[in-house]
Amino acid sequence: MTLEQKFYDGLLADTAVSAALGTRLYHQTVRQLPPYPAAAYQRIATTRVKTIEQGSNWMSSGWVRFQVTVLDTDGIRCIETMDAIREALKTFDMSSDASPIGQAPNIVVRETVDVQPETKPPVFVALLDANCFFRN
Numbered sequence: 573m574t575l576e577q578k579f580y581d582g583l584l585a586d587t588a589v590s591a592a593l594g595t596r597l598y599h600q601t602v603r604q605l606p607p608y609p610a611a612a613y614q615r616i617a618t619t620r621v622k623t624i625e626q627g628s629n630w631m632s633s634g635w636v637r638f639q640v641t642v643l644d645t646d647g648i649r650c651i652e653t654m655d656a657i658r659e660a661l662k663t664f665d666m667s668s669d670a671s672p673i674g675q676a677p678n679i680v681v682r683e684t685v686d687v688q689p690e691t692k693p694p695v696f697v698a699l700l701d702a703n704c705f706f707r708n
Contacts, residue, residue, distance in 0.1 A: 575636050575666065575706055576615060582664035583613075583640075588656035592649075602643055608695075609644035609653045616701070633667070633707040637681070642698040650696040651685060657700060658683075667707040677705035 576599060583589050584597060596602075596610040603610075620634040640657055644650035661678040682701040687694050 575618075575704075575708070576613075578666045578706070579613060579615075579636075579638055579704065582666065583657060583660050586656065586660035586663060589653075589660045592653040592656050602641070606643070608646070609642060609649055611640055611642045611653065611657070613638050613640045631707065633705070635703045636666070636706050637701060637703050640700045640702070642700070644696050644698075645693045647685075647687065647696045650698050654683065654685070654698040654700055661702050661704070666704045679703045 580597060580599070584593070584595075589597075592609060593611055596606060598610070598612045600612055600614045602612045615636055616639050617637040618634065619636075620632050622633050624631045640654075642650055642653045642657070644653065658680055661680060665677070667677065680700060680702050683699065685696065685698045687696050
């Protein structure tokens, strides 16, 4: 399973995120004129800390950074969706296939909220960057 799939599965396993987004969590780009709220995620960096190889088996661990973009025409709902994603990051663990655990090693490193007033209606955009520890 890819790190992107683990991230997707981990977010949508959270009831608040799945209630807010349903299936409108897209890899890399949100389709044009989606039902709102909608979100896209993408891997923006990977830092491998350790790789162990033994015969034909290997294990790697490190940090992967994902960026999540939430789009909505309702500013309050956009922030509530971002809050749900931030809380979900506390409950799932990308370091193994066994999840969730109580204390996930995921760290939110940046959050911003902006509005694109030139769109009709205006679209609120929330960005969240998170570092997630992985082992695969």
